[in-house]
Amino acid sequence: MDLRESAADRAFREEVRSFIAANLPQDLRDKAEKGLRMHVADGQRWHKILAQHGWGAPGWPKEHGGCGWDHSRQYIWEEEMALAGCPPLSPFAVKMVGPVIMGFGNAEQKARFLPPAGNGEHLWCQGYSEPNAGSDLATLRTMAVREGDNYVVNGMKIWNSYGHEADWMFALVRTSSEGKSQEGITVLLIEMKTKGISHRPIITIDGSHILNEIRFDNVVVPLANRIGEEGKGWTYAKFLLGNERALIAQIAQSTKLVKRLKEIGARELSDGQGLIEDADFRAKLAAIEVELEALRVTNQRVLYEAKTGTAGNGGAILKSKGTFISQALSELMLEAVGYYSSPWALEQLETGWNQPPIGPSYAKNAMPLYARQRANTIEGGTEEIQKNVIAKQVLGL
Ligand SMILES: Cc1cc2nc3c(=O)[nH]c(=O)nc-3n(C[C@H](O)[C@H](O)[C@H](O)COP(=O)(O)OP(=O)(O)OC[C@H]3O[C@@H](n4cnc5c(N)ncnc54)[C@H](O)[C@@H]3O)c2cc1C
Structure with a gap:
């Protein structure tokens, strides 16, 4: 398996970037830039725009209305969406129930449920x-x-x-x-x-x-x-859990957070110099970035091997490592914004807040993000359960 991005993949990345630049509605772009909270309706609206372009269900085969993209294109698509701050798409339809219906549903169920799941109509x-x-x-x-x-x-x-x-x-x-x-x-x-x-x-x-x-x-x-x-x-449920765990790894979102932390590090000061020059901060960020790069490669491998449509036990590895990384990044975010993360003013995250800002715009989501990411190691199966799966199913212990 060649992990380098091919010329065709690089061209595809450009295509995705251009599509997002031309089609992400301005109000959603503003929300992302201001660090406001994205809601389910925002994700659904964006999903419908993607679906009109034929990009509603990237991992699905074309016969079911998907794009039929290989693993590297799917990853590029997700990474570019995260980097551009697009609203996250609900995973339940496309990544979870869709593959189960394709794999185990009958013809009538496929015809009835897949189109509205793939185009964002049904949540x-x-x-x-x-x-x-x-x-x-x-x-x-x-x-x-x-x-x-x-x-x-x-x-x-x-x-x-x-x-x-x-x-x-x-x-x-x-x-x-x-x-x-x-x-x-x-x-x-x-x-x-x-x-x-x-x-x-x-x-x-x-x-x-x-x-x-x-x-x-x-x-x-x-x-x-x-x-x-x-x-x-139980068989269908386990098939679905493998995919669920892989997606909770949040690799594209963590890639975006690393980029953000570098930007914040360049703006925040520590002892009169940019935080990014601080040896301790640099070492922590570098260590996480190395782990993330290793996870990205593992993800490529798992997706490559999962041509049949499920991440299987590989999902447990991705989830375990991915949630460790997303939690570590949320902790570093708190360190980066310092005391600006302390005020608990959730109204700041909603459109229409017109009070003077508390600190820089990137600070307001640091504490809610930190709090949210605590659940990462619980949802989709706790960390202990992932370790049990890895020990028994992957390592055969
Ligand atoms: C944000 C969030 C979103 C969620 N969304 C959904 C959803 O949409 N749909 C849904 O169905 N569920 C959802 N869940 C539930 C989630 O799947 C469960 O919380 C999770 O599987 C753990 O189950 P539990 O909470 O009952 O904890 P328990 O199973 O009671 O575990 C309690 C503790 O015991 C440990 N433990 C249990 N068994 C073992 C063992 N065999 N070996 C070692 N340690 C063990 C656990 O690791 C944990 O620390 C969500 C959870 C969260 C936090």
Whole structure:
């Protein structure tokens, strides 16, 4: 595998840059420049613009409306989007449920669900975790009981991201309590406006409403919304988790943060000279950058080997290293902006804030980012679980 960027890749990078320069709406560009918070609606709007250009689902094969790009093009696309400050796209549709539907759904499901998932029309969320089923996911208890042509679902999901804004959920439900707990799990696609679904917000330490508790009270889900076979959901769930972990590694976003820290380091002073000249700061930033470069190469390798569409156990390696890097960068960001990170004024992150700025524009997101990144080593499976996967599945210990 040749890791160097080919002439064709460099030309592609230019094409992506030109596309973003010409098509990213000015108000979103302003938000990025001012360090304001991007919301789901911003990402969805940008996704639709990309989809009009045929770039809605880069990793999907062309037959399903994707771009059919290889791993290096996908990475270039993501990196350029992050560097330009484009709103992040929701991963649930394109990177998570899409590949599962392609791999295990029937023809009718592919025709029905893939186009609106790939073009940003439908927002999706993930219904895996429950109050007593996180790391030990197979113990989940949300029940789906067969009644004629439907399942009737009762139970509860927790830590559900964006369920209050999503159109659809891919959910793990229990259809049998017999045998091993993994064997009674089924995947259902559930429309969020179905009668009997309610949610309660969970506000996180960074002041965001992203997470929810979701309740199902006699929610009727047509049999036609079941992916694959009843009781085989654990296989599909694991396929999806490999991809989820790979994306939580946030390599493109960390690349952007390194660049930002260098810019901040040139502007902030330490003992009368640029912070970037400070030996301690330089050493810390250099150490993270080296780790990030190694991770970028590992990511290329995992994507290259994952031509079948899943990052598999490689996702655990990427997540473990990637979240260590993203947390280290968020800590360095606090160091770089110093006391300007102390005021907790989340209103500064929203459009319309018209009070005098507290410190330089790049300072206001430092503390919320630091707080948000604490969750990185929990979401998608905790660090301990990734280490268990690496030990058992990758190293065979
Ligand atoms: C920001 C955020 C977003 C999320 N979004 C979603 C979402 O959209 N959908 C969804 O379904 N879930 C979501 N989650 C939930 C996430 O997947 C779980 O929090 C995670 O899997 C851990 O489960 P838990 O919280 O129940 O912790 P537990 O499983 O109770 O773990 C508690 C502690 O015990 C440790 N531990 C547990 N088992 C082992 C073991 N075998 N070996 C060693 N240590 C162990 C863990 O590492 C952890 O430190 C989200 C979580 C966060 C923080």
